[in-house]
Structure formats: C-alpha cells, structure tokens
Amino acid sequence: SGGRGRRHKKPEAVNTSYFTSHTPTTPVTHRSTGEGPHDLQQLAAVVQTLKVSLSSVCDENADLREEILALKQAFNAQTLKICNLEQELDDLQQYGRRENVCFSNVKFSETETPTKQIISLCDELNVTVTESDLVDVHPLPSKQGYSKRLLARFKDRKMGQRVMAARKSSKLIPGDKKKKLAAD
Numbered sequence: 001s002g003g004r005g006r007r008h009k010k011p012e013a014v015n016t017s018y019f020t021s022h023t024p025t026t027p028v029t030h031r032s033t034g035e036g037p038h039d040l041q042q043l044a045a046v047v048q049t050l051k052v053s054l055s056s057v058c059d060e061n062a063d064l065r066e067e068i069l070a071l072k073q074a075f076n077a078q079t080l081k082i083c084n085l086e087q088e089l090d091d092l093q094q095y096g097r098r099e100n101v102c103f104s105n106v107k108f109s110e111t112e113t114p115t116k117q118i119i120s121l122c123d124e125l126n127v128t129v130t131e132s133d134l135v136d137v138h139p140l141p142s143k144q145g146y147s148k149r150l151l152a153r154f155k156d157r158k159m160g161q162r163v164m165a166a167r168k169s170s171k172l173i174p175g176d177k178k179k180k181l182a183a184d
Contacts, residue, residue, distance in 0.1 A: 098157050
C-alpha cells in the first residue's frame with residue numbers, strides 16, 4: 001500500500017462482558033450428532049441480541065456523523081465570518097490613517113517640541129502648516145541605532161496630501177536637515 005489510499009481506523013476495544021456472561025457453559029456440538037439443539041437456540045438468541053446492538057450502534061454512528069457535519073459547516077461559516085471581519089477592520093484602520101504622515105530621520109531637540117519640528121519641516125517644504133492643522137504629533141518607537149520617527153496626524157487629509165506631494169522638493173533641503181516622509 002505504501003502509505004497511499006484510505007487509512008483504516010484501529011478497531012475499538014470490545015466490551016466482552018456481555019459475551020462472557022451469555023456464552024453457553026456447555027460446548028456447542030455438531031448437529032449431526034443430534035446433541036445441542038438447546039445450545040443452538042442460545043446461540044441464535046445471542047446472534048439476535050448482537051444484531052440489535054449492532055443496529056443501535058449504526059444508528060448512533062449515523063447521528064454522530066450528522067452532528068460532525070453540522071459542526072464542520074458551523075466552523076467553516078465562523079471562519080469565513082472572521083476573515084470578513086478582519087478585512088473590514090483593516091479597511092477601517094487604513095481609512096483612519098489617511099490623515100497621518102510619518103517623518104523619518106528627525107533629530108529630537110530639547111528646545112523644540114515635536115509639533116514645532118514638524119511645522120518647521122513643512123515650512124522647509126514650502127507647505128504652510130499651523131498648530132491648528134495638526135491633531136497630534138508623537139514619536140514612534142524605534143530600535144536603538146535606527147533613525148527617529150515622528151507621526152503627525154493632520155486634521156484635514158488634504159493637508160497631509162500636500163505635505164506628501166511636497167516631499168519631492170525635499171531633495172532641495174540640505175543633507176544635515178534631510179528628512180524622509182511616508183504615508184502611514
């Protein structure tokens with residue numbers, strides 16, 4: 001078989017207490033000897049009981065299969081719903097970040113607040129930004145040895161877009177003041 005094809009389940013342990021309690025104590029004899037019609041009746045009764053037990057086990061098995069199928073369908077429906085909700089959440093988060101602009105390579109200054117740094121950088125880009133145009137400016141965490149970043153959230157998405165459009169002129173900014181812009 002080489003590991004291909006259907007796998008067969010291992011047989012479950014059989015409860016033999018019924019068989020040992022109902023097994024005839026006298027040995028079954030062959031019909032040709034004329035002995036044991038009583039033993040044959042006992043065997044027929046045992047076979048009939050086993051048929052009834054097998055029938056009830058088959059019915060129970062069918063019920064369990066139906067329940068498993070219903071659970072699989074419910075699981076698939078829940079998985080699909082979770083995927084849809086994750087997509088909707090991502091879409092909402094992206095929509096909410098449209099007003100954000102990330103400034104990289106910003107040198108933190110003790111004398112100048114992050115908001116004033118962003119305003120002065122925008123002035124260098126020839127975009128007039130006031131404190132009232134900004135909702136919030138805060139530093140983003142960065143690893144040691146990496147450039148510092150500031151995230152600016154503008155009240156108006158169009159203002160953020162103007163800043164992003166002006167980044168082409170950032171090539172004119174001297175290298176020591178050079179900063180990079182990215183949409184969040």
